[in-house]
Amino acid sequence: MRRDDVFVVIGAGHAGAELAVQAREQGWPGRIVLVGNEQALPYHRPPLSKAYLAGSASLETLALKARSTYDKAAVDLLLGRQVSRVDRAAARVDFEDGASLHYARLAFATGGRARPLPAAASGAESASNFHYLRSLGDVDRIRTRFVPGARLSIVGGGYVGLEVAAIAVQHGLKVVVLEAASRVLARVTAPRLSSFYEQVHRAAGVDLRTGVQVDGFQLDRESGLVTQVHCSDGERVDTDLVIAGIGLLPNTELAARAGLAVDDGILVDAGSRTSDPAIVAAGDCTRFHSALYGRSIRLESVPNALEQSRSAAATVCGKERIHDSAPWFWSDQYDLKLKMVGLSHGYDQLLLRGSVEERSFSAFYLKGHRILAVDTVNRAPEFMLAKRFVAERIPVDPERLVDDAVPLKSLLPAA
Amino acid sequence: MYKLTIIEFSGKEHRLEAEDGKSVMQTAVDAMVPGIMADCGGSCSCATCHCYVDEAWIARLQPAESAERDMLECALDPQDNSRLSCQLRMTPQSDGLVVRLPKSQV
Numbered sequence: 338m339r340r341d342d343v344f345v346v347i348g349a350g351h352a353g354a355e356l357a358v359q360a361r362e363q364g365w366p367g368r369i370v371l372v373g374n375e376q377a378l379p380y381h382r383p384p385l386s387k388a389y390l391a392g393s394a395s396l397e398t399l400a401l402k403a404r405s406t407y408d409k410a411a412v413d414l415l416l417g418r419q420v421s422r423v424d425r426a427a428a429r430v431d432f433e434d435g436a437s438l439h440y441a442r443l444a445f446a447t448g449g450r451a452r453p454l455p456a457a458a459s460g461a462e463s464a465s466n467f468h469y470l471r472s473l474g475d476v477d478r479i480r481t482r483f484v485p486g487a488r489l490s491i492v493g494g495g496y497v498g499l500e501v502a503a504i505a506v507q508h509g510l511k512v513v514v515l516e517a518a519s520r521v522l523a524r525v526t527a528p529r530l531s532s533f534y535e536q537v538h539r540a541a542g543v544d545l546r547t548g549v550q551v552d553g554f555q556l557d558r559e560s561g562l563v564t565q566v567h568c569s570d571g572e573r574v575d576t577d578l579v580i581a582g583i584g585l586l587p588n589t590e591l592a593a594r595a596g597l598a599v600d601d602g603i604l605v606d607a608g609s610r611t612s613d614p615a616i617v618a619a620g621d622c623t624r625f626h627s628a629l630y631g632r633s634i635r636l637e638s639v640p641n642a643l644e645q646s647r648s649a650a651a652t653v654c655g656k657e658r659i660h661d662s663a664p665w666f667w668s669d670q671y672d673l674k675l676k677m678v679g680l681s682h683g684y685d686q687l688l689l690r691g692s693v694e695e696r697s698f699s700a701f702y703l704k705g706h707r708i709l710a711v712d713t714v715n716r717a718p719e720f721m722l723a724k725r726f727v728a729e730r731i732p733v734d735p736e737r738l739v740d741d742a743v744p745l746k747s748l749l750p751a752a
Numbered sequence: 753m754y755k756l757t758i759i760e761f762s763g764k765e766h767r768l769e770a771e772d773g774k775s776v777m778q779t780a781v782d783a784m785v786p787g788i789m790a791d792c793g794g795s796c797s798c799a800t801c802h803c804y805v806d807e808a809w810i811a812r813l814q815p816a817e818s819a820e821r822d823m824l825e826c827a828l829d830p831q832d833n834s835r836l837s838c839q840l841r842m843t844p845q846s847d848g849l850v851v852r853l854p855k856s857q858v
Contacts, residue, residue: 362784381793401793403782410784640791640798667797674819676797717819721799721826746826 342367342441344653345430347420347591349373350382352620352642353446354401359650361410369412370438372430376417377473378404383639385476386500387669390483391508399473423595425613442653445603445611445618446646447588449637454492454551454581456567461554464563467579470497482578485509490566490576492551494521496668497582499534502543503670513544513574515566517583520547524584525666525677527687530700530712534670537696541671546572554579585637587622600624602635607659609649617652619645628661629728630680630709636664663728672696676720679710679727688739691716699723699745706732719745754847758785758803761858770842776851777801777838787857794838796820799827801837802857806850813846828856 342365346357349371357371373379380399388394407414419433423443431437451469453462461467468479483489487510491498494516505512514521520531521538538545549572555565566574593599598612602624609617620642624635644660651658665678673696684702691698699719702710707730711723722745725731731750737743756770758780770779780788780801789800796819805813810833816824820839824830837851 358784362786383793383795401781403778406782406784639793643789643791665798667792667795669795674797717822718826721823 338364338366338441338655340366343439344369344442344444345438345440346371346444346446347423347430348444348446348448348588348620348622349375349379349414349416350446350448350620350642351379351401351639352448352622352646353444354379355643355646356444356446356617356619356650357412358402358406358410359647360653361412363650363654363656365442365650365654367441369410370415371407371412372415372418372420374417374419375472375474378402378414378416380473382471383667385473386470386497387504389473390476390480390501391504392480396473420591423591425595425616428615441615443616444649444653445592445597445616445622446620446642447591447622449585449587449621451582452584452586454583456551456553457581460556461563461579464554464556464561464579466562466577467554467581469581470501471585479578479580483508483510486511487577488575489513489578489580490515490574492566492579492581493583494518494545494547495524495582495584496522496666498580499538500668500670501580501582502538502545503541506538506542507671510578511544512542513566513576514538514546515549515551515568515574516545516547517550518547521545525681526712527681527684527700527702529687529689529693530714533693533714537671537673585621587624587635589622592618592622600633605645607648607661608652608657609645609660610652617649619649625660627680629663629730630682634664634680638664638666640665663724665724673714674717675712675714676717677710677712678720678724679708681710684709686735688735690719690739690745691741701733701738703733703735706735708733722746722749725749754842754844754849756842756846756848757850758788759850759852760785760787761853761855772842772844774842775838776803776840776842776849777836779842780837787853788837789857790838792838796823796836796839799823799836800857802827802830802854803835803837803840803851804831804854805833805835805840806852807833809846809849809851813840813849829854 422431550569553567598604603618648660681702699713713720792798
C-alpha cells in the first residue's frame, strides 16, 4: 500500500459505504473513491418499504452516514455515475460518460435489483403506476399514488410485499396481495409462520390471495396506466397502483464481464476476496461458503453486507478478518417485530415456544438437537439468545426448549 | 448543537458536537467512533449500539420503551444504566451527555 494507490468501490449501498469508510479506518493510505449510480447520499434501504413509504421518516434520516463523514474519512463520492466496464489487465474502471479511473485495489458492492415480473414484459413496466421497490427513486414515485382509497395490487407475498401491504392498509389504501406460491413467505419460513402472517394481514383488511399467478396486465390506451391485473385463474383485479416484489437478482454482470468467477453471485472467500487478488466483493452481489452450514450461500441482508464489508476492508489493508457470523434478518409489520437468525433449509422439526395467539412466540428449526434457525415474533430477548444458539451450534433438549416456563437463557451451557 | 462525549471501552474519549434531534448512535457513526456498529440502522433490532449512560444523566433522558428494554435484556454485559444509543435523541435536556461503550463492542 502506497500513498498514491487508489482504492475504488463500485456500488454505494450499505456494503459500499461501509467498505469505503472502513478501508480508511483500517489504514488505507491512498485515495478512496466510492462510486454510486444514484444521486442521493448512500442511504438505509430497509425503511423504504416501512417508515419512508409511510411518510414518517424523512430523506435526511435515511442517510447511512453524514456527508461530513465521507469528508472526514477522505472518501471521494462519485454519485450518479454508471460504470460501464472493468478492465482488469489495465486495472482500470471505465464510466459510461467516457471517464476512467485506475485502481490498485477494487471492490464490487453492486448489490441486487428487483427480479423482473415475467408478466410485466407486455408493457406494464413502462406504466407510471407500475413499480418495483428497491431504490429511493422507486418509493418516491410510488408515493405520488400512495393515497387513501387507492386500489393497490401487490404482486408477491415476501417481506417487501407484506411490509408494503401493512403500511398501505394502515394508510387507508385498498390492498390486494397476489402470491403465486401456496403460502406467503414460502421461501423463508415454515408453514406455521406463513399462516400466522396471512391471518394477521387478513384481519387488518388485506385481501390476500395465495396460489395465484399473475399472467398479464390491462393497460389503458390513453393514459398508459395499468387498470387491471390478470390472474391465471381468470380473476381480474381492478387497480390504481401495482407494486411487484418477487425477489432479487444479484448485480453480477459487470464482474462476470471482467472475468471474475461468478455463479449466482460473485464468488468470495471468508475474507471477501474474489478470484482476483486485487479485487474484493461484499453484500447482496456475493456468494460464499458458509462454514456454519457447510454449503455455498448468497444472502439478501443488511447485516451480512456490513459484516462482509468489514472483512473486505481488512483484506484490502492487508489484514485478516474472517466473516462467518450467523445470518440474521428482520421485518416489521404492524405491531409485529419479526427477527430471524440462521437458515432453516434442511430442518427436520419445527418447535414453537410461547403463544401464537398472544403474538409473542419463537419458532425453532431443528435438525436433531442442533438449532439451524429461529424466527422470533415480538420476542427480542429470545432473538438475542437465539443468535448464540445458532452461531455456536449449541445443542438443545427439545422438551425444555418448548417449555415457556423454562427461561431460554438457562439452556445455554454454563459459562 | 449539543455536547456529547462517548468513551470507548479502552478509555479513549470522543468529544462530539451533536445536532438537535439526531440520535446518539447516528452522531457516533457520523463521527466514525469505533464500537458503535449500528447494523440495523436504528430500528431497535440488533443491540450493536449498546452504551452505558453516565449516572448523572440517567434521570434526564426519556426512559426506554419496551422494544428497547427487550433488546437490552439479553444484550452482552447489560447494566442498570444500559441503553441503545439509537433510541437516545439529543435534546436540550441531554446537552453534555456522557456515555461509555461496553467491552463487547471493542
